[in-house]
Amino acid sequence: MQGIIVSADQLAAQVGGKLLFQNLSFQANGGQTVALIGQSGAGKTTLLNLLGLLDQPSKGKILINGENANSWPARKREKFWREKAAFLYQDAGIIDGESLLYNVSLTKAKKSQDQALHYLKMLGLAQAHEKAAVLSGGEKRRLGLARLLYKGGRVIYADEPTASLDAANRQLVTDLLLKQAQAGALVFIATHDDALAKKCDTRICLGE
Numbered sequence: 001m002q003g004i005i006v007s008a009d010q011l012a013a014q015v016g017g018k019l020l021f022q023n024l025s026f027q028a029n030g031g032q033t034v035a036l037i038g039q040s041g042a043g044k045t046t047l048l049n050l051l052g053l054l055d056q057p058s059k060g061k062i063l064i065n066g067e068n069a070n071s072w073p074a075r076k077r078e079k080f081w082r083e084k085a086a087f088l089y090q091d092a093g094i095i096d097g098e099s100l101l102y103n104v105s106l107t108k109a110k111k112s113q114d115q116a117l118h119y120l121k122m123l124g125l126a127q128a129h130e131k132a133a134v135l136s137g138g139e140k141r142r143l144g145l146a147r148l149l150y151k152g153g154r155v156i157y158a159d160e161p162t163a164s165l166d167a168a169n170r171q172l173v174t175d176l177l178l179k180q181a182q183a184g185a186l187v188f189i190a191t192h193d194d195a196l197a198k199k200c201d202t203r204i205c206l207g208e
């Protein structure tokens with residue numbers, strides 16, 4: 001499968017009158033892990049949102065496979081989110097009133113259950129039929145990762161994936177994200193976790 005290429009071209013982000021970064025250019029390819037690092041408030045999540053086409057940059061552009069993705073019509077952007085992108089954000093979009101199983105596959109179809117169960121088990125979440133509401137914050141984070149692995153995106157956007165996890169789970173989440181890159185995905189990770197950032201192929205440091 002051909003790897004995806006995401007580039008930032010002279011990117012600037014200004015939010016609430018504050019310039020977070022400017023003239024940011026880089027290219028990243030499928031198979032790579034890219035850590036977005038910097039102090040709290042430096043703009044890591046803002047950059048992740050730009051790279052995931054969730055926001056428009058103040059200046060510059062995001063290129064996906066050489067196309068200016070900021071000028072894509074909504075339909076094309078949605079197709080990208082549906083077919084290529086997978087997001088692991090802090091709240092992870094967990095649906096409290098649904099089972100863990102449903103939260104992974106987002107369908108009640110029986111045929112998807114085995115795969116969803118496989119990822120739940122991998123992440124130490126055995127109670128597949130319980131409602132997600134009973135989970136702790138760290139467990140919800142892992143549930144979000146199970147959903148991400150189930151979806152298998154070509155570009156992964158992870159915002160602080162190891163925050164509020166214990167050492168064993170930090171290691172598990174780190175290994176699983178790195179594995180996605182080994183399997184050909186491009187993995188962007190906004191993080192304060194030095195151990196995780198060090199394991200990434202590239203580090204983009206904001207606020208310096």
Ligand SMILES: Nc1ncnc2c1ncn2[C@@H]1O[C@H](COP(=O)(O)OP(=O)(O)OP(=O)(O)O)[C@@H](O)[C@H]1O
Pocket residue numbers: 015016020038039040041042043044045046047190
């Ligand atoms: N929509 C917005 N309107 C105004 N200010 C915003 C908006 N979005 C973000 N900011 C501000 O921009 C700055 C960067 O936020 P961002 O969440 O990108 O930082 P971060 O590096 O991810 O921080 P943290 O490590 O604390 O998560 C912060 O000061 C934040 O308050």
